[in-house]
Amino acid sequence: METPEKQEELQNDTSFNSVKESASGVLGGLMGQLKRLEEAMDEERMGDVYRIYWNELPMSIQQSSNENHEIDNFLTSKLDQEIQRTFPFMIMREVISPVLMDYQIGSYYRDRTVLQVDATQPAIKIFPLIREQWEKAASGKYKAEMAELQNQQDDFDAKSIAAQSELRGLNEKISQQEKQKAELEETKTFMNRKKIEDEIEEIDQVIKDLKQQRSQWTPFVGDQMSGKSQKIELANKIAALALEQAIALKELRLINKRFGGLVEMDVALDRFIEDFLNKGAK
Structure with missing residues (x-):
């Protein structure tokens, strides 16, 4: 017959093993998510990159994996590459932050930025004041x-x-x-x-x-x-x-x-974002 001390020891071992199994499962899940994120980035499956990074990874992992803007730089570079391919007449004028870029349409005597690309969404937005001026004209x-x-x-x-x-x-x-x-x-x-x-x-x-x-x-x-x-x-x-x-x-x-x-420009920009997120989809 087991003594109370022995029973307590066995219970502690069982609890510790349960914790180890749980932690192992969590870590295994995290490793799996990071591996799928890495594969999605390598294969440029942009929709999967956004989904895994924003919806699946815990906040702490998001922050640590983007500590030096590694994810930000990846997203902005891919967005800019796709913009240059789809709209070669658009010119990046300024990088506002690791995730914000300003663009102009074509080159003319009075260059100015007219829209902004946000890599965190992703989204392309025409500046409200610029749109107001276009509509007035x-x-x-x-x-x-x-x-x-x-x-x-x-x-x-x-x-x-x-x-x-x-x-x-x-x-x-x-x-x-x-x-x-x-x-x-x-x-x-x-x-x-x-x-x-x-x-x-x-x-x-x-x-x-x-x-x-x-x-x-x-x-x-x-x-x-x-x-x-x-x-x-x-x-x-x-x-x-x-x-x-x-x-x-x-x-x-x-x-x-x-x-x-x-109106057609608005449609084209929305379609661009949709195509970008579908890029590389299997």
Whole structure:
């Protein structure tokens, strides 16, 4: 008959063996996953690479296996290679991070990045501001905005010319009223004082109204520097919109040439990601 001490020893051995078997199974599973990941990378089965790395490996193994961006560099290099093969007119302009790359479409006088590739997804996204500019150019909104600014500029010029004439007329009327007021002051006596003061009060109100009208026209001619600044600001806005429109139209022409249109470009980029993930699939 076994002693209690012997029974406890046997139980401990059984527990330890169970732990060893469990640990062995876990380690064996991890080794199997890493082996399948290595095979998928060697055979460039990209969908399997993403699935095994992101969905099967524990976070700790993901981090340790990518400690020096080994996985990141593999994914970005394969993505860039496939982009160059599928869209040879796309040019990588900047590597933002180990998993983010910015591209332009073609080469033209004002190069700029228009889309970003994210290797962690993977995904290709057109920058929202760039898309907004393309849509504005395609819909004619740039022309409408520039026409409105040009109207403001023309209106400012017209008011400047009209203001000169209006101010001359208002100054003459104010001068006449002030002359009439001065003449009434000279005729004021003890006997007619109340009547003269009432008339002067009416003249003061007329002068006040005329000066108020004059203040509304003065900004268009009185402050030449302010007027010039406003005209320069409007001209700069028009020039900036014209340049923005020219760049957007150039890019749209490239898109139409390479893809057939913006909608077709979206479809082609989505299809590229799908094909990339299916690359090497068995």
